[in-house]
Amino acid sequence: MPKISQRGQIMPPSPIRKLVPFAEAAKKRGTKVYHLNIGQPDIETPAPILEAVRKSDFKILEYSHSAGNESYRRKLTGYYSKFGITVDHTEIIVTTGGSEAIIFGFMACLDPGDEVIVPEPFYANYNGFAVEAEVNIVPVTSTIDTGFALPPIEDFEKMITPKTKAILICNPNNPTGYLYSRAEMEVLKALCLKHNLFLFSDEAYREFSYDGENISALHIAGLEQHVVVFDTISKRYSACGARIGAVVTHNRGLLDAVMKFAQARLSPPSFAQIAAEAAVDLPDNYFDSIKAEYQGRRDLLVARLNAIPGVFCPNPGGAFYAMARLPIDDADKFCQWLLESFAHEQQTVMLSPATGFYATPGLGRQEVRLAYVLNLEDIAKAMDCLAKALEVYPGRQ
Template sequence: MPKVSERGQLQTQSPIRSLVPFADQAKADGVEILHLNIGQPDILTPTTALNRIKNLEEDIIKYGPSAGIPSLRKKVAEYYNEINISITPEQVYVTTGASEAIQFALFSCFDPGDEIIIPEPFYANYLGYAQISQVNIIPITSEFDKQFALPAPERFSSLINENTKAIFLCNPGNPTGQLYTREELDALVEVVKKNDLYLIVDEVYREFCYDSEFTSVLQFDEISENVIVIDSISKVFSSCGARVGYLITKSEQLRTVIDKYAQLRLCPPALGQIMAEACYTDYRPYINEAKEEYNKRRKVLYNRLSKIEGVKCYYPSAAFYNMAELPIDDATKFCKWMLTDFRHEGKTVMFAPADGFYSNQELGKKQVRIAFILNEEKLEQAMDCLEIALKEYQKIMHQTQPSYSYK
């Protein structure tokens, strides 16, 4: 057989999906897996969007414009205008999920060897995208004990050199479930301005802020040419499989380059765009309801987690994630053991080990990311499992001759 590529072998693997074979085996053995490992919401997709697809009138699914269907770009611009962000349809690119928007941003802004500063822990796929675009991520560690607040501007400044081209944020944060405040962003914008950097912000969770108002970087007019926002319908409209996201930029110069990448892949998914457009019909009640549901789940999760002995956690303020530090030796081992060995009333739980969200994996060794994407009853069951599992695991961990083998 011919050899597979070196670079393919070196490509980082998604830490979220690496445990999937063990979950599949457990399912095949009849075990119910409570999936708290992945940001796939169980909230129903808007009925208007589902009906639009069910009653499809199109008789040919055609290629469309590379930047997206004009009527969808208009709807997205209107959505932004309604939240007091002034955007025109020309400034919106429709992409194949936020995932493609991230790739477009990296390819359009950076050359091989350029550096981008990203607070860690960060959404693990940023590493893979940086790798394929040959950009170096310079991590800046945000701390669990400070509830993953945005690191101080001086810490960003101290990492800036002639190769630094951007600061990249995820706000609200995945995996942290935390929101950066207006004041934190104000201070960072000064650093961006002073060093004329790009400021790329992944805002796919912007609609799920429970305690305070969200600030988009598109609101900072003084750096409008430097800003790129990444957005998506995956989470807001519970439409992960539609594969529709957006890249928003006010920079005309940048758009001439993005156009080329957009044309290269012809167009974003036609069906997804049709669906996405229907999502914007009377959408506010839908979003409010989804947000209220996540808020309830956030409370259930925190109430349970904070009572489990040895577990360190905090009350997340946004998105649908919570990081927790567990009284264990290694989160990957623990998560795998949950899938291969632990059962409670025919169930187990799948978490995402947090080491994959850090460039220095030691930092996340005892941490897991918990996505509160199941209903309250299921979350309670998952926390029952966790509580019992931790006791069992600790017994095994403390045996002098461990009777378990992982990895």
């Protein structure tokens, strides 16, 4: 029998989805499962986005430009300008989701064996993208006791080697919800300039910044040739299935390299670009109610978590995730136990063990990530379940 590649063997499975079989089994037993494990918003996709696809009228579904439809890219420049970001449409390459943007960035900026430093905990799929590009993730640990603030500059300096080519952040952060300050971004600027590094900035949750200003990496003067922003419409417009993202950078040499990868995959999806272009035309106040809804969910979730004895949850400044420390022996065991062995009034809650968001072995064993993508009533019921579960969990500490 032919042997699969080493890359295929080491490609990590999703730690976010690994408990799905246990959730499915719980549902078959008649248990209602509150899904706080995955960032799939329950907010309806705006009607104009869907209508634009329904009303599209053409006789041939052609390839678009490899960089994406020019009309969409030109509209995106207007979108970014609302955030004080000045880019030309030729500095944007549309991708098949934010995932492809990150993969293109890795492959265009890093050679096999190169290293990218990432504050942990981090979005687990960065590991998979690194395997695909044959590069190495080097973690620098942030801690729940500081609310997952940017680790000290000295911690980054210790990790820099001749193989280090980039630093990657997610702002606001998935999984922690942390919102990086301008001062922290300036620290990263100094580090990137000192060591001639790229700064990769995953800005999927830009609109969902609650407790301060969102500072894009593209706001940082003097770092123009180092910054590569990865973007996506998935969370912004509750359009995860559209699979439209973007690479945004002022670095023309990098754009040329990314363009060759974009040409190799021909073009991003046409119907999804129609949807994305319609999304840019939504009224400026569209996000007011959405942001307020998520902030209300955050406030309820964090208050309920911190009211449970032994639980600690810092207040996330953005996105729609929170990390909590629980009085348990092992998060992986606990999250499986919730689905396999526990029910409160025929209900339980599905969480993501934090171990899957750390690269350093042993970290996150008492932490979980919660996505507040359910309505207030469901969040309250989910917290009722969690509180009851922690009272009876055999591995409580």
